[in-house]
Amino acid sequence: MKLASAWCFAVATLCAIPVPTALAVRPGQASTTAEWVCAYRGIGGQHPDPKLRNPDYLAEKLCSRPGQFSHEYAGSRQVIDAYPVMYAAYFMVNVRTQYIDAALRRAAADGATQVVILGAGFDSRAYRFRETFPQLRFFEVDLPTTGEVKRQRLVEVFGAVPDYVRYAPIDFDTQKLEDVLPPLGYDPKQRTFFVLEGVTMYVAKAGIGATLDFIRRNSAPGSRVVFDYLLRPVIEGKYQGYWAADYIAFAVARMGEPYVTGWMPREAAAFAQKHGLVVVEDVGDKELLKRHLLGSDGKPDGRLLNWQRMMEAKVP
Numbered sequence: 087m088k089l090a091s092a093w094c095f096a097v098a099t100l101c102a103i104p105v106p107t108a109l110a111v112r113p114g115q116a117s118t119t120a121e122w123v124c125a126y127r128g129i130g131g132q133h134p135d136p137k138l139r140n141p142d143y144l145a146e147k148l149c150s151r152p153g154q155f156s157h158e159y160a161g162s163r164q165v166i167d168a169y170p171v172m173y174a175a176y177f178m179v180n181v182r183t184q185y186i187d188a189a190l191r192r193a194a195a196d197g198a199t200q201v202v203i204l205g206a207g208f209d210s211r212a213y214r215f216r217e218t219f220p221q222l223r224f225f226e227v228d229l230p231t232t233g234e235v236k237r238q239r240l241v242e243v244f245g246a247v248p249d250y251v252r253y254a255p256i257d258f259d260t261q262k263l264e265d266v267l268p269p270l271g272y273d274p275k276q277r278t279f280f281v282l283e284g285v286t287m288y289v290a291k292a293g294i295g296a297t298l299d300f301i302r303r304n305s306a307p308g309s310r311v312v313f314d315y316l317l318r319p320v321i322e323g324k325y326q327g328y329w330a331a332d333y334i335a336f337a338v339a340r341m342g343e344p345y346v347t348g349w350m351p352r353e354a355a356a357f358a359q360k361h362g363l364v365v366v367e368d369v370g371d372k373e374l375l376k377r378h379l380l381g382s383d384g385k386p387d388g389r390l391l392n393w394q395r396m397m398e399a400k401v402p
Contacts, residue, residue, distance in 0.1 A: 202267070225254055309400065
């Protein structure tokens with residue numbers, strides 16, 4: 087019941103790297119982790135404290151909650167607090183939403199005209215930011231099945247699939263981003279903001295590198311990418327000192343979406359630089375808590391995973 091998106095492994099296809107069977111989403115179904123992440127955002131969107139409330143007000147409409155959660159915030163939060171290890175990802179998911187939203191606003195203010203969401207799952211930024219940034223053109227890249235499930239739910243929410251978003255389903259065995267984005271109007275000469283939320287931990291380094299190479303080669307200088315990543319010891323099964331890492335790693339593996347890639351901060355920076363990007367910032371749990379998890383009373387709303395970090399990088 088882990089955070090990220092099982093749309094994640096989609097990125098491996100950017101260089102036509104075969105997707106391991108263990109990472110595959112079950113045929114005819116949307117990603118299980120995508121559903122859980124959306125549910126966490128929906129709960130966070132009901133938080134009574136505006137400072138802590140997840141800005142994704144559409145999550146509650148796009149996906150249903152697992153049975154153990156109430157439709158009311160208080161009931162759901164009672165379950166989360168009663169089983170802090172089991173639901174440890176809740177706080178990181180909500181902080182991650184806040185962080186990426188803030189980065190998107192900065193990118194738009196800095197002249198970005200396109201947003202590409204890789205492994206879009208039930209991401210709602212294209213719809214939430216429509217009125218604020220009408221100049222942004224959104225592209226959502228995902229598995230055909232997950233994308234279809236999402237579009238069905240968009241019809242339920244909006245009455246029709248919004249025509250201002252470009253949807254790019256990918257056949258992971260045969261296609262690359264270069265195959266699916268240009269026919270939809272993607273312009274590599276424009277400044278673009280890329281989102282890889284809950285992606286890198288599920289993809290082999292070669293696939294992640296191919297993604298960053300695409301960004302560097304197919305977007306204008308000043309384009310940016312935001313992604314989260316896990317610390318390498320957790321990937322290696324060295325869980326001591328890392329809050330809830332053993333439980334969550336086991337849970338995602340059991341769902342068929344195991345962790346495969348992680349770095350230490352210097353390694354992550356070196357990897358981004360190797361692929362031609364400039365690191366803007368790399369922040370961990372302590373800084374993320376200060377920015378996004380302190381309530382109006384100045385107290386932390388919960389405990390963040392100390393083995394997941396956020397990085398923003400740009401095309402020079």
